[in-house]
Amino acid sequence: MSDTAKKIGFIGIGLMGHGMAKNILQGGYPLTVMGHRNRAPVDDLVGRGASEAATPADVARASDIVFLCVTGSVQVEAIVRGADGLKAGAHEGLIIVDCSTSQPTSTQALAAELGELGVRFVDAPLSRTPKEAEAGTLDTMIGADKATLAEILPVVGCWAGNIIHVGDVGAGHTMKLINNFVALGYGALYSEALALGQKAGIAPEKFHEVIGAGRLTNGFYETFMKYVVGGDRDAHKFSIANAHKDMRYLADLASATGGINLISSMVRNYYAGAEAAGRGGDYVPMLSDYVRELNGIGRDD
Template identity: 60%
Template sequence: MMTKPVVGFIGVGLMGHGMAKNILAAGYPLVVMAHRNRGPVEDLVSLGATEAASVAELAGQCEVIHICVSGSPQVEAVIRSEGGIAAHATEGTIIVDCSTSNPVSTLQLAEELSARGITLVDAPLGRTPKEAEAGTLDAMVGADDETFAKVEPIISTWAGNILRLGPVGAGHKMKLVNNFVSLGYAALYSEALAIARKSGLSIEQFHSVIGTSRMANGFYDTFMKWSVDRDPDAHKFSITNAHKDMRYLSSLALDVGAANPVQATVRNAFATMEAAGEGERYLPMLADFIAAQNGLPEPEGSTLRANNETASAGMPLD
């Protein structure tokens, strides 16, 4: 009987807690560490995980390390810092970056780590914390054949749909393209709603047509729960994170020489809302911001605001 590798998990937040719990439930020895919120760590320790006091301590005892943090600056700090993974992990360690990261940074890190005998895999997430708890997330994976064979059994503990897209970097590229489509929907719905309201139509009338047509989809359903039902928790993904993802995609487009006029416009919608101090509101609330730019009043119930503590760092948009 083969011994299962020791798995480390950095970033046991809104998404990471459920993922880590499923790794542990599958019988993998799990090492975690706390950042700001001790609640998820204490829960995992109560279930059998071991807590490390630092990244260095975690890296020194784990064969596979998951990272699920806000974005590339945080990933780079966890890996490159003096007390980081690169300096303290043993040769042969595999890092699985589940964050929504900048592929340009991912490829640079992969090259640096390879020189130390450490392999980087990108496996950004699709779906929500509900699926993270259930172990049915989507995973968009970039890895070579040998490495993928090693990490697939672990990823399968928290993902129901594993899509291997190519070598390292491919997962983060696809994740940003995926988020461009969904964030593009958000910007389109918000502007369309504002035009409809400005012309005398109601939100309910808009929804009665679009919501029953071929243009309805799963993203539309959660996005519209704010405008129609004033449900602040229907789509927990902050404007700040949306803007971050679109900055990363702009960086990728620049790196590969792609023209991106529509994407630049979508990015600017989130840049404008964040610059106005509304970055911690959730994605569907873009509709209220665009409405206000058009001189329209906020619908009844709009005093509800996103909770800063639960705005997801890595939450996917599909």
């Protein structure tokens, strides 16, 4: 079987998944996607040649490799173990690739459970934004054995520009949580620094002139500040609710390993507070609004 004769399934064609699935189609692979309440991405992909399935079990039956791109472990476990889940439609040789940000302990448990059926489970979480998903230049960090990695690499290469094999199953999700801790820690740090500066009379624009021109800038900072000083609400489309979820997963990882996590606990509480205040649907740069309000100041103060 040539590589492009492999049949690919995709579940979770949202902000990131649509671009990934589109690029798999453009790579020449037969693609089956699962229907979604948001019909626009489904209809677009079907219009490009994809087939549509009603359940995860149907996707599994139609596929050699299935990609998942959903919120986290709760959703992944339901997709795998549900009455019409991937497990119900699984066949020997199937590979399931979880591109969600999930808990490593859940990932390893699913890998062991599915392994009894001759199904391999791989973690390949993502980094970067929907813009890179559409362009096919996402970053991914993979947890898999070398043989399975070799099988999935040509398909992963359709949507990723930077592919790093971190280690065995679970290592990708572990690294992703650490990656997101660093990024979300930046978000909390920038928000607090901006608020403190504003209380002391330093406008966000002046803050940006100094920090943005020096060694402390980075890609995350640039998209964060596109909202703060540019008002671009879509510059960094990652929700505060997802950020809080990832920080909870990191806390679980620290507990499982016996790690000390003083800073991450403080970062988590910023996102927890923002979600509790009804801002869960806002994007991460908007945490700066919440922290400013905690300090009793408005955007124009």
